[in-house]
Amino acid sequence: MPLLLLFAFTSGLITIFAPCIWPLLPLILSTSITGGHRKPLGVVLGIVVSFAILTLSISYIVKIFPFDPNSLRLFAVFVIGFLGLTLLIPALAQKVEGFVSRISGKFASRFASQNSNGFLGGLAIGLTLGIVWTPCAGPILATIATLAATTSVNLGIILVTFAYVSGIAIPLFIFALSGKYLLTKTRAFSKYTGRIQQIFGVIMIITAVLIFTNYDKIIQAKLLNAVPSYEKILTKFESNQNVQNELRNLKGNHSANSNESGELLNENYPAPEIEGISNWINSDPQRIQDLKGKVVLVDFWTYTCINCIRTLPHIVEWNDKYKDKGLVIIGVHTPEFEFEKNTSNVEKAVKQFGITYPVAQDNDYKTWNNFNNLYWPAKYLIDAKGNVRYTHFGEGDYDKTEEAIQTLLKEAGRDVKEDISQMSDDTPRTRTSPETYLGSSRMQYYFPNGSTSNGEGNFILANNIPISTFSLGNRWNIMNEYSSAVKNAELKYNFSAKNVYLVMRSKDGKPKKVKVYVDGKAVTSNAGKDVVNGEATVTDDRLYNLVNLKDVENRELLLKFESGVELFAFTFG
Structure with a gap:
């Protein structure tokens, strides 16, 4: 972890040189030249705090309070454009300041020192800018985004995020402070402060329009096309093997066989129930408690998942071999995309893949959550007493899974003499591009x-x-x-x-x-x-x-x- 934190901090530190941050620099300069001496600190702190909080929590927030995250971006664009207008039109700025002073008058004594040095105003502006800024994503930031998007945030990912934004904050603060000093304290520029503020007001309005129309991304792409090797140089150090190993540890990826003890039957706990099913295909509703005496294989899948598709021939074969020996297979179809909730789509896939065992449509993730599942595909093998005795996540190890099936069937008193299948294992053995x-x-x-x-x-x-x-x-x-x-x-x-x-x-x-x-x-x-x-x-x-x-x-x-x-x-x- 210390090595990963160091690389995350360094990655943030050199972000100042990446084209993705360049559109943010004039905004920081524009908002820092007015106000007190601590306003640049407030602006930069607001940016990194806003970016960190939204990156780590937006998936949770949207689940609790369903709304379009794009509304935050539109709000930020409005604020940036309005701030630009206040810089461009001094009379408007005076009216806004007067309004704010009247509203906050009763809190004046409490926040007098912060208001006088501009920190709170800068913090509010920075929080807004952090909403619209997206840094160039190297492997470290990509991992942060992935875990946050799948609501898998833990202490490790919080520490890495903190190290990353700390690295970003240092050069941004130096830039903001230096720019403020240069434009307001040096004789060559100080006498033109009013005109400079208006120029920056125009820049902020133009930037707001570019962000609103997504044209800022086009500008970034053109910059990178002009210097195609630039971005690779900036993120190359993140791609070394040590960092990649640390990132894999951070993700907590389970290997295809998560049995660390080396024993075939790697679990032993009461099986969760199958609940919240919106529709059953190929059978009437099934319950784990009603299937005691039989060995049950619960397979979490979804019909557009290629990893799931490659496992299905093996599962279909096991069903054919062992359904008369006491094995019950239940496919729990938990959708990854909205259209996968459509029953006719799932029925078509069930027919296409030759599935004849029961399939439960877990559209609301109730059973998925009961099992605390995280993966497609995932297999949970339950013994005749109703306990989960074997789990497997991902593809591969089909021989071990079938051996576990046979072991539990024999344990239940079934006569099993079938040979382990020799069906080819098509699990990719070479690292490929990620989903x-x-x-x-x-x-x-x-x-x-x-x-x-x-x-x-x-x-x-x-x-x-x-x-x-x-x-x-x-x-x-x-x-x-x-x-x-x-x-x-x-x-x-x-x-x-x-x-x-x-x-x-x-x-x-x-x-x-x-x-x-x-x-x-x-x-x-x-x-x-x-x-x-x-x-x-x-x-x-x-x-x-x-x-x-x-x-x-x-x-x-x-x-x-x-x-x-x-x-x-x-x-x-």
Whole structure:
């Protein structure tokens, strides 16, 4: 942890050199030149506090008080524009100051010292600026964003966030303080203070318009295209093996076999109940307490998850082999996306994958939460007495899972003589690009900012993007759960994988075309099973296989979308 904290602090420290922070610098300077000598401290402290709190807690806040996080951004844009007007029009500034003085008059004695040095005013402005600022995301910030988005915040992630924002604060404060001194204390500038304030007022208004229209992201992309290696240099030190190991520890990732003791049956606790099911497929409602005497395998899955899909042939085979020996398999379908709650979509997937065992639609996550589950796929094997005796998260280890099934069946007095299956294990053995979400709420690999805000706007494809990142081009509408192609929409992804999958649907239900290119050429022999003549046709709401290479390779994918295609997530194999 100490090593990770040091790198997080250093990462924040050098953020001052990244293009993603440059649009923030004139705002800091603009808001710091007026007021008392402690206003720059208030501005910078407000920025880092606001950024840290929102990064760590926005997912929790939205769950408790459902609202569109984009409303915070729009509020901040309004405040920035209004502050710009007060700098541009001195008479307006005087009226605002008079109004604030009347409202806060009864608190004057309590806050007199803070008001006189400008700290509180600076803090309020900084809290607002922190809402609209998104730093360039390296591996450390990407990990912070991922854990926060999945509401997996712990003490470790809080400490890393604190180290990161502390590193950011130091150069920002030096910049703000130096700028204030230069513009207000030096003879060359001090006599033009009024005019300088008006110039900065114009800058703030222009910045507010750019943020509102998302054009600030286009400017950042153009800056990075002009110096394509610049961003890689800034984040290169974060990618060393020691930092990557620390980040994996921070995430608390379970390996495919989480049995640390080495024993096959790695658990022993009363099984939670299956509850809150909105619909049952292939059977009447099932309850764990009614299935005592049988061995039960509970499999958490969702039909667009490629990791889940690769496990299904094994589970279907186990059902065929052991259902008459006392094994009951229950597939708990817990949706990752809103359209996966649709019963007809799930029924279609159940038929497609040859599933005949009971499937429970856990649309409200009641059973998921009962099991304290965190993963797709996840298997919980329950003995005849109703106790969870074996768990497995992710793909692979199918032989061990089947051995655990046989062990519990024999323990229950069943006669089991079947051989362990020799079905091939298609779990990827080489590191591939990570699952990549395209909705703003969980977006983390967008280049250069990690994520982008909600709303419709124009984007420019970045050149020479880092491995496992993507860039958007032309007109898109960004939503919490997905990104929607509007006009001439393009997406570029620098991936490392053998197989590329993308969850998509058509906005109006009509077939939509997606052109697929790899390394600048339309896919032919490398086309996925859903691509014909270099094009995929989006019809159903599902996972589409776009590219199949011979081995794991580093390639550049370019997709060109017909208007109305909605994109949810990339997965790789």
